[in-house]
Amino acid sequence: MVKRLSLLALAGLMTLPAIATAGGGSSNAELERKIEELSRQLDALKAQVAQQNETVTEYRGKVEDIDTLLEERSEAWDLASRFQFDGDFRARGDYYDADSVFDGANQSNDTILTNRLRLNMQVKATENLEFKGRLAMYKAWGMQSTPDGLGGGFPIFDGNTTRTPDDSALYVDRAYVNWTNIGGAPVWFSIGRRPTSDGPPAQLRMGTDERMATPVSYMDYPFDGLALGYAYDWGIESLGEGRIRFCYGRGFENGLQNDDGPTIDDTDFAGISWDILKQGPRFLNVQAFGAFNLFNYPTFSSDFVNYFAPLTYGEQTNLGNIYHTSAVYMDKVDKLNYFIAGGWSRSDPNSNGLFNDYVAMMMGAPANTGSENGYSIYAGIRYDMDNYGLKLGAEYNYGSQYWVAFSPGHDDLYMSKLATRGSAYELYMIYDLPTGEAISKYAKTFVRLGWQYYNYDYSGGFDWNMKPYDLDDEQDKLRMLGLNPVESANQVYLTFEAYF
CATH class of the missing domain: 1.20.58 (Methane Monooxygenase Hydroxylase; Chain G, domain 1)
Incomplete structure (x- = not known):
């Protein structure tokens, strides 16, 4: 102009x-x-x-x-946007009532309330290297320590931390890196604090509908380790794809050893986890592993407990090996989800013995150095009524006398149902809450109401030290004086859960 x-x-x-x-x-x-x-x-x-x-x-x-x-800001935003965050919060209330094997004895807790917070993160460092992590807080209302009897009465240790209510601190629950596409092949390597809790088929009764961990839930044990895997495609639509992994982990670190005192070897896990096929809801996995140089008890998180542990358990020592195999098949027909799973365990003790009868040993009998076999069966269904936001499910599992489930990280609050030597029943209902349109792709809000009934045939669970005594045998009852094992238990739980 x-x-x-x-x-x-x-x-x-x-x-x-x-x-x-x-x-x-x-x-x-x-x-x-x-x-x-x-x-x-x-x-x-x-x-x-x-x-x-x-x-x-x-x-x-x-x-x-x-x-x-x-x-400059765009570059910073791009760097920040590499991080993906999500999480979940759960408030849970439980009623528990248990009957002891001895007449007239009753263990109960009318109500216990817990809060659990988990924060997930993942980020790519390079095109083929990704980090994943999860922080978790899990505590009982009104407590900054573990209430009596929770987690099967076992003190906090590496295999149940973040899985048993304790204090209000955030702990590292998972932290590992995945290196994929190694050499341009469908091969990956992963190392760190492993995703080894709440494995299939737990996603059905927990309401997530997505696989939450690698191993079948008979192995519910947070630990540090590594995996080397190979992925493949069957080339047949009905079979989908598969993956096979070699896994290794450490369950106990012996630290520096003193030549003048007793020594104990590291406890290690090693085995394979094979997703034979996966196509939509159809899934088949087989896993087999060994636990080598098993401890009689681990190192607990409390120095106070560790100080008195030898008085209760004796000196720390190795007891031998246990071998474990399990499988699960899952599928869905219309609105009906179903699964069937099974497990087998075999003990291979050293001279210290496994499943020892301590009463007999006090009378001069040798330790039990013979191998013992155990097995478990596990099945369940869930019917989805999507129009009503409602899911109804039922599960049953049975464990034999010498059955061992590696499940100290279970989510059953008191006793691991998959470690039951006897029968466990569960009925549950999941109702999706009408909280409005989802803002996040992770969003999910629901309540879960369930009832569990435990009927034990033999004592013990996640325990390879003491012989599983027959709860109906009068002589075995004499051997159990002072132990006060649970014979049956009812548990009712109600959760309010939000994923974000």
Whole structure:
């Protein structure tokens, strides 16, 4: 616009002589006055153009600064956006009532309330290297320690931390890196604090509907370790894809050893977990592992407990090995989900023995150095009424006398139902709460109401030290004096759960 006015002014000056000639009667004085007026207007326009040029230059500088700032902020935002966060919160109430094997003895807790908070994170460091982690807080209302009897009465140790209510601190529940596409092949390597709790088929009764861990839930044990895996595609639509992994972990670290005192070896896990096929809800997994140089008891998180542990358990020592195999098959027909699972365990003790009869040993009998076999069966269904946001489920499992489930990280609050030597029943209902449209893709809010009934045939559970005594045998009852094992128990729970 300014350039257009300047050109018009110059054109006006150029036409003045012609105008003067045509007019004939105009005086020279009048002509000079008009020329001076136009000159002043031209000078004013030049000044205005100069001022506007300065403004444009200053503006361009600011724009360049803004562009630089946006580029810096964009880079920072891009770096921050690499992190993905999600989590879940659960408030839970339980009623528990148990009958002892001895007549008239009763163990009960009318109500106990707990809060659990878990924060998940994942981030890619490079194209093929990803970190995943989870922090967890799990505590009972009104407590900054573990209430009596929770977690099967076992003190907090590496295999049940974050899984048994304790204090209000956030602990590292999972932390590992995955290196995928190694050498351009469908091979991966993973190392760190492993995702080894709440494995299949736990996602059905826990309401997540997505696999939450690698191993079948008979192995519910947080530990540190590594995995080397290979993925494949069957090339048949009904079979889908599969994965096979070699897994290794450490269950106990012996630390520095003193030659003058008793020594104990590290306890290690090693085995395979094989997703034979996975296609939609259809899933088949087989796993087999060994636990080597088993401890009679681990190192607990409390120095106070560790100080008195030898008085209760004796000196720490190794007892031998246990071998474990299990499998699960899951599928869905229309609205009916179902699964069937089974497990087998075999003990291989050293001279210290496994499943020892301590009463007999006090009378001079040797330790039990013979191998013992145990087994478990586990089945369940869940019917989904999506129109009502309602899911109804039922489960049953049975364990034999020498059955061992590696499940100290169980989520049953008191006793691990999959470690039951006898029968365990469960009925549950999941109701999706009408909390409005989901803001996050992780969003899920529901309540879960359930009832569990435990009917024990033999004592013990996650225990390979003491012989599983027959609870109906009168002589075995004499051997159990002072132990007060549970014969049957009812547990009712109600949860309020939000995933975000």
